Amino acid sequence: MAPSDGPSRDGDPTNVPTVRCSQCEDSWTLEHELEDLGLGNDAVEAFAIDHREHTGHFPDDVTPWVADCRRCPDGVERLDEAAARRWARTHARHTDHVVALEHDSRDDPERVGE
Ligand SMILES: [Zn+2]
Numbered sequence: 001m002a003p004s005d006g007p008s009r010d011g012d013p014t015n016v017p018t019v020r021c022s023q024c025e026d027s028w029t030l031e032h033e034l035e036d037l038g039l040g041n042d043a044v045e046a047f048a049i050d051h052r053e054h055t056g057h058f059p060d061d062v063t064p065w066v067a068d069c070r071r072c073p074d075g076v077e078r079l080d081e082a083a084a085r086r087w088a089r090t091h092a093r094h095t096d097h098v099v100a101l102e103h104d105s106r107d108d109p110e111r112v113g114e
Pocket residue numbers: 021022023024025051055057058059
């Protein structure tokens with residue numbers, strides 16, 4: 001590794017995370033989230049959720065767990081597996097529907113509620 005001199009596109013010496021979105025062709029540093037909101041490690045997640053809410057998609061490197069009901073249009077996307085699983089279980093319990101729980105790391109969706 002050569003010592004960096006001159007302007008660097010992604011060389012920020014602090015530990016402020018950067019989020020990129022290829023769909024928006026933009027990137028953001030999360031200083032505001034870290035310093036003002038005190039979110040720590042949740043900053044990326046909070047940003048991703050906000051991004052999704054306002055643009056309809058998640059930024060790069062963020063793959064949500066998707067709970068998708070097979071019987072009705074209900075479904076959620078959660079960055080936290082436990083949260084997606086809880087939704088799937090609860091939905092299945094109350095409606096008797098089978099919910100598919102999907103994530104990029106899985107080959108096949110898990111079926112919840114059978
Ligand atoms: Zn975007």
